[in-house]
Amino acid sequence: MQVFDLESNSLRELNATLHEQKSNTNKGKWEVQNPRGRHAIAVGLDTAMDVRVMGSTGYYLGGMNQKAHITVDGSVGPGVAENMMSGTITVEGDASQYAGATGHGGLLVIKGNAxxxxxxxxxxxxxxxxxxxxxxxxxxAQSGNLVVCGDAGEALGDSLYEARLFVRGSVKSLGADCMEKEMRKEHLDILSKLLKTSGSKAKAEEFRRYGSARKLYNFNIDNAY
Amino acid sequence: MCGIVGLFLKDQSLMPSLGEMLTNMLITMTERGPDSAGIAIYDSASNADLKLTVQSDNPEVEFGLIKDSLSAIIESSVSVEIKDTHAVIKLSGEKMILARQALAKLCPGVRVMSVGEKVEIFKEVGLPREVADRFLISKMSGSHGIGHTRMATESAVTTMGAHPFSTGQDQCLVHNGSLSNHNSLRRKLKRQGVLIETENDTEVGAAYLSYKMQQGSTLEEALESCLKDLDGFFTFVVGTKDGFGVVRDPIACKPAIMAETDQYVAFGSEYRALVDLPKIENAKVWEPEPATVYFWSH
Structure with a gap:
């Protein structure tokens, strides 16, 4: 395993070193020490490798990730996994605002609260x-799945397109054009798989599904000025 | 942007190093606000009832005048401690009104930064490290303090546009965000006779809090009414004689993070600001909820 200490080398060197790794690298496992809340750690990775960050980070951890598997032994600041394309990011602690914003693919697991x-x-x-x-x-939200094993705050799924939302606990309120929907077998299958992959012990049957009422994003002449 | 830091000590043995810890936290937030910086620090005044912290653009002359004549004018002993462009005047509580009237006549260019039993406010234009060095903040002791690094959006980069703003005796306010209804609110408050000196949005926020409290609200009630009457983005941290309070607007896009241990409660715009605090790895760390007023006090 390769060890990179952010107290002795710069953040830019860390990201450049990780970017240099090719798919056939024999340096496929990295441990990043002393993150101390720094921003933009392990961003823009595009090779399958394991990166473990030993502590809490600041903004934009793992942004734009492709293929890499990143784990944070701590909490993350705003914008974790922003615009992730593929790979996985696992946060052992909590995540600040807009976790997984605009993400196109991959799996983001937050073991605490977001x-x-x-x-x-x-x-x-x-x-x-x-x-x-x-x-x-x-x-x-346009596409993909958001699974919440606890509760959701106000205005969940406001102006929603076609993402699926699964919530096990309470929902404080639904946003405009978001509604509860029937949980069919196909949804239970998707949810069970996601819970299993992410290591959650929750049961798919305990969740409710929410989705778009599809009234807001279709053109309606009565809404025109 | 802007950066906020706050530290409230539960463990008295840390009091001598409050200034040093706050300075380090403030410097970490330089990237969030390199324009100006300020700090409010709370420590008991020795041998006096009240402390009056003032600022001057011409400190040599004006602070000289204060040293030479203030005591004689108000017929009471005062002590004047000069720190760069600021001076902390310690005096008897019953002479405060007289002293402020005398100051206004003696040196009209002097601005009052804070009044209180414990609070001293220092703020200037410049990088946080330089500002903290000018006022020797790292040498100061105290029970709690808040600091601000400013990236100006709503008004000019001046000393008076820097934070913290005093909102009353032993009270002050720092702000990250921008208020969008400050012009109309300023006009309303001015019609009620409230003195507002700059075009700054946070000064209006501070004046609003002072006005609400003059009308009989407690600080907590005044902060609650901010959620109704202020439009825009804000994470506010308010300093009080005994502690500090936090409130964020309902959208809460301006960052805030808190940490608590047996020894302290700390606030930072980012976790980076907190990483050097003692035993931070064992602290309870969380984000304050939107539209919720929090207080910590002794």
């Missing part, structure tokens, strides 16, 4: 939160 706007404008990413999510989560 703050406001979790999964805002998600475009295909799967997000599993073991705890609660804050207000305006999945705002304008």
């Amino acid at each position: 703050s406001s706007r979790c999964g805002i404008s998600m475009k295909g990413i799967d997000i599993v939160v073991f705890g609660d999510v804050g207000h305006m989560s999945a705002f304008m």
